[in-house]
Amino acid sequence: MQREVGSLPLAPAxxxxxxxxxxxxxxxxxxxxxxxxxxxxxxxxEEALEALQVVRQECHGxxxxxxxxxxxxxxxxxxxxxxxxxxxxxIITFCSALxxxxxxxxxxxxxxxxxxxxxxGKTQLCMQLAVDVQIPECFGGVAGEAVFIDTEGxxxxxxxxxxxxxxxxxxxxxxxxxxxxxxxKALETFSVESILSHIYYFRCRDYVELLAQVYLLPEFLxxxxxxxxxxxxxxxxxxxxxxxxxxxRTRLLNGLAQxxxxxxxxxxxxxxxxxxxxxRIGQSQSTLVPALxxxxxxxxxxxxxxxxxxxxxxxxxxxxxxxxxxxxPYDITPRGFRDVQPPAVAPSADGTERNPRKRPRREEEKx
Amino acid sequence: xxxxxxxxxxxxxxxxxxxxxxxxxxxxxxxxxSLLELMKVTGQNYYExxxxxxxxSRACAPKMQTAYEMKLxxxxxxxxxxLSTTLRSLDRVLYGGVPCGSLTEITSPxxxxxxxxxxxxxxxxTLPVSMGGLDGAxxxxxxxxxxxxxRLIEIAGNKFPAYxxxxxxxxxxTRNVHLYRELTCCSVLNRIMSLEEEIISxxxxxxxxxxxxxxxxxxxxTKLQGNLAERSNFLTRGASVLKYLAExxxxxxxxxxxxxxxxxxxxxxxxxxxxxxxxxxxxE
Numbered sequence: 001m002q003r004e005v006g007s008l009p010l011a012p013a014x015x016x017x018x019x020x021x022x023x024x025x026x027x028x029x030x031x032x033x034x035x036x037x038x039x040x041x042x043x044x045x046e047e048a049l050e051a052l053q054v055v056r057q058e059c060h061g062x063x064x065x066x067x068x069x070x071x072x073x074x075x076x077x078x079x080x081x082x083x084x085x086x087x088x089x090x091i092i093t094f095c096s097a098l099x100x101x102x103x104x105x106x107x108x109x110x111x112x113x114x115x116x117x118x119x120x121g122k123t124q125l126c127m128q129l130a131v132d133v134q135i136p137e138c139f140g141g142v143a144g145e146a147v148f149i150d151t152e153g154x155x156x157x158x159x160x161x162x163x164x165x166x167x168x169x170x171x172x173x174x175x176x177x178x179x180x181x182x183x184x185k186a187l188e189t190f191s192v193e194s195i196l197s198h199i200y201y202f203r204c205r206d207y208v209e210l211l212a213q214v215y216l217l218p219e220f221l222x223x224x225x226x227x228x229x230x231x232x233x234x235x236x237x238x239x240x241x242x243x244x245x246x247x248x249r250t251r252l253l254n255g256l257a258q259x260x261x262x263x264x265x266x267x268x269x270x271x272x273x274x275x276x277x278x279x280r281i282g283q284s285q286s287t288l289v290p291a292l293x294x295x296x297x298x299x300x301x302x303x304x305x306x307x308x309x310x311x312x313x314x315x316x317x318x319x320x321x322x323x324x325x326x327x328x329p330y331d332i333t334p335r336g337f338r339d340v341q342p343p344a345v346a347p348s349a350d351g352t353e354r355n356p357r358k359r360p361r362r363e364e365e366k367x
Numbered sequence: 368x369x370x371x372x373x374x375x376x377x378x379x380x381x382x383x384x385x386x387x388x389x390x391x392x393x394x395x396x397x398x399x400x401s402l403l404e405l406m407k408v409t410g411q412n413y414y415e416x417x418x419x420x421x422x423x424s425r426a427c428a429p430k431m432q433t434a435y436e437m438k439l440x441x442x443x444x445x446x447x448x449x450l451s452t453t454l455r456s457l458d459r460v461l462y463g464g465v466p467c468g469s470l471t472e473i474t475s476p477x478x479x480x481x482x483x484x485x486x487x488x489x490x491x492x493t494l495p496v497s498m499g500g501l502d503g504a505x506x507x508x509x510x511x512x513x514x515x516x517x518r519l520i521e522i523a524g525n526k527f528p529a530y531x532x533x534x535x536x537x538x539x540x541t542r543n544v545h546l547y548r549e550l551t552c553c554s555v556l557n558r559i560m561s562l563e564e565e566i567i568s569x570x571x572x573x574x575x576x577x578x579x580x581x582x583x584x585x586x587x588x589t590k591l592q593g594n595l596a597e598r599s600n601f602l603t604r605g606a607s608v609l610k611y612l613a614e615x616x617x618x619x620x621x622x623x624x625x626x627x628x629x630x631x632x633x634x635x636x637x638x639x640x641x642x643x644x645x646x647x648x649x650x651e
Contacts, residue, residue, distance in 0.1 A: 009406075010412045011412045011415075012406055012407050057414075130434075153613075153614055157434055157437045158462075193435060196433065196434040196438055197434070197435035197436075200431050200432075201433065201434055202430075202431055203429050203614070205429070205611055208395045208398055208399075211399075212394070212425075212426075213424070215398070215424040215428075216425060216428050237603070240600075252399065281595075
């Protein structure tokens with residue numbers, strides 16, 4: 001109630017008039033009433049009423065916020081947070097080494113960033129997660145839907161069909177082995193068609209469309225309350241060209257990051273971003289570092305870097321608040337994102353486990 | 368979408384005029400401002416500005432589709448999603464052929480046959496659908512002056528002797544291959560930007576750029592200051608326009624690239640550090 005007039009979200013011209021007329025706190029405004037206000041400030045009665053309604057909304061919002069639990073400030077004890085975090089699910093990736101490294105899988109309400117060179121498997125993991133988020137709860141999933149925002153055009157529906165079919169098959173095997181009622185019931189609605197119809201796909205061609213889509217995301221998520229995963233495949237691509245003004249780029253990226261953090265928290269969903277790598281040329285050597293600069297590194301809570309080591313794909317946990325840094329190998333198979341199969345296990349029917357689309361990298365090919 | 372004028376975003380006339388005074392005319396200008404700046408510029412309170420943001424965002428946000436709708440659309444028209452290369456093992460590995468609607472990059476050391484492959488694909492694209500072609504025109508952007516029309520006719524005559532049995536058919540095919548010789552990065556980019564109208568007017572079904580690497584390596588010496596940034600700027604701009612064209616018209620786009628050396632243990636010269644050249648920007 002003692003809130004200063006300058007901090008209220010009114011139109012700037014109105015605020016200037018209030019300051020000139022000598023109003024200092026919100027309480028004074030509310031006491032004056034619309035007619036008095038319009039006489040003192042020289043504005044119409046409707047405008048005065050509108051201003052008072054805004055002020056009332058703000059003040060009520062302030063006091064009601066802690067009770068409602070949403071808004072600018074929230075208070076929790078660490079015990080409440082612990083209980084909440086333990087009850088929360090993870091989105092598994094079907095690669096147990098990666099899930100273990102992440103502490104269970106991709107965490108909800110956090111932003112996870114995946115960086116890597118082209119062709120290493122970032123989009124594959126995103127497509128895998130968009131399918132895995134829909135696994136029913138009785139099989140250990142979060143039973144959510146997915147929003148896929150694509151800026152590079154690398155989303156291939158046929159690949160998602162393959163991944164979804166493998167996931168459904170996996171769940172069917174579990175159901176057959178355990179023969180529980182709810183497993184069979186869940187399987188009735190868990191099919192490739194239902195998986196595909198719950199992946200909401202947006203194709204953003206430039207950074208303006210991306211900004212617009214992220215502004216509209218809260219509304220979309222309120223309408224589709226079952227969404228538990230938002231994937232932005234290629235956050236770097238629209239920002240890497242046509243930007244002479246680097247400070248504008250930093251500001252837009254920071255705004256984007258804040259929007260995404262708010263969205264992740266309010267709707268209890270995981271946000272996964274993919275980033276490109278760029279070359280940093282130092283004094284004596286050049287290294288590959290994630291693109292978009294140092295300040296972008298603060299945006300993500302968890303950072304994974306995917307890279308090659310001869311012909312093996314590796315994932316490194318580069319930044320995480322709760323897990324140890326580690327590097328694990330993974331594979332992209334025709335069924336999706338998987339662990340590396342040890343060679344002693346029976347060879348698969350189609351000869352190699354490798355995805356036929358990708359050429360294996362070898363030293364001699366580079367020369 | 369970004370350059371959409373605010374007038375068409377259904378903002379009120381007087382608001383548009385007011386924004387015009389601050390030189391904010393397109394959705395892009397509007398969305399790049401922070402909330403405080405927007406409040407100052409529109410003269411409205413915080414909640415109103417948020418509603419305006421949503422309105423403008425709705426005007427330029429992309430349309431939503433579910434993955435299921437995309438799958439249905441693709442399976443409704445399966446033959447138009449690949450251009451078969453007529454090399455059976457290559458087609459098998461590519462799951463059908465060169466995919467429509469995305470960029471494909473062909474890379475090799477000199478002399479392996481990239482240009483020959485492109486010329487053959489040009490012939491294939493002009494064939495009718497019943498013979499595995501796309502029944503349309505081809506745009507061939509040549510930066511190395513390596514295209515030979517005689518070779519085109521030779522390939523056509525020898526590969527499909529039954530179809531190209533008369534001179535008339537051969538000349539009809541060659542009339543459908545539009546060749547553009549561009550020798551600088553700037554002209555290549557201008558040509559790519561102007562392709563949209565040509566695709567519609569000439570019923571183009573295949574775009575070939577041979578090769579991207581030669582113009583880029585001629586003009587951008589990465590040892591010089593600032594050239595690396597400018598080079599990737601040019602490449603990503605070209606790539607995003609080409610991706611848009613490929614997706615919008617559902618046609619294949621083929622780019623050729625060259626091979627460079629990646630020095631891992633030697634002294635660091637500022638060569639392209641990830642082979643093939645330009646790989647980092649182009650094939651995303």
